[in-house]
Amino acid sequence: MKxxxxxxxxxxxxxxxxxxxxxxxxxxxxxxTLPKKEHSAPEWQAAMQH
Known part of the structure; x- marks a missing residue:
């Protein structure tokens, strides 16, 4: 099973x-675990939304 x-x-x-x-x-x-500055970057926010 997958x-x-x-x-x-x-x-x-x-x-x-x-x-x-x-x-x-x-x-x-x-x-x-990323530092807040990195975690807040648009590309990481987009990754989390998807």
Missing amino acids: ERGWRRPFEDPTRIGDRVLVTLIDAGEYIA
């Missing part, structure tokens, strides 16, 4: 520095 929701894997995992974001929850946790 994973659904926050644990569903991306078709193409994303590498940011030494981290690989494989699921929506990985991406959400990464964004949540």
Whole structure:
């Protein structure tokens, strides 16, 4: 059975520095740990909305 929701894997995992974001929850946790200035940037806000 395929994973659904926050644990569903991306078709193409994303590498940011030494981290690989494989699921929506990985991406959400990464964004949540960014410094406030970065976290508030329009591109990260857009990523969180989608």
